[in-house]
Amino acid sequence: MKRTLLAALLIIGVLVTAVAALAFQRRQCPSTMPTRLIVHERGRITDEQDFPQNVREGPGTRYDPPIGQIPVGGIFYVLDGPECSPRYAWFQVEYRDENGELLVGWIAEGADDVYFAETYPPGE
Numbered sequence: 001m002k003r004t005l006l007a008a009l010l011i012i013g014v015l016v017t018a019v020a021a022l023a024f025q026r027r028q029c030p031s032t033m034p035t036r037l038i039v040h041e042r043g044r045i046t047d048e049q050d051f052p053q054n055v056r057e058g059p060g061t062r063y064d065p066p067i068g069q070i071p072v073g074g075i076f077y078v079l080d081g082p083e084c085s086p087r088y089a090w091f092q093v094e095y096r097d098e099n100g101e102l103l104v105g106w107i108a109e110g111a112d113d114v115y116f117a118e119t120y121p122p123g124e
Helices: 002-024
Strands: 042-045 053-055 068-070 075-084 089-096 102-108 117-119
Touching: 053 102, 068 089, 068 102, 075 102
Parallel strands: none
Antiparallel strands: 042 075, 042 117, 053 068, 075 089, 089 102
8 A cells, every 4th residue: 555655656746747847848939940038037139130129019020010119138028928920939028118118019039040039147
């Protein structure tokens, strides 16, 4: 009886660990570059492009016109994502500008081997 209970607890422990590991894996969009942004972490608009990043009301270019922009070097917080489209991995973000205005919307992480956004290192 004790061995059966011990075996059952061991199996439950392994299953819980496996489920937790799967929950922390980043979802990848099949036709895009590997995702680097992390939900519930900060990100930054890269300097790989010389223009601000458009923020859209939803995850796609069909949400036009953009509702705002985040400048190069702008730091944001990732709320959700990725949502996949044929060309982009979209993340919902919130960005507070230098005037304290809050912008919440969706940005594309990158395309054509260029990342528009990257993770922002802790402590910076």
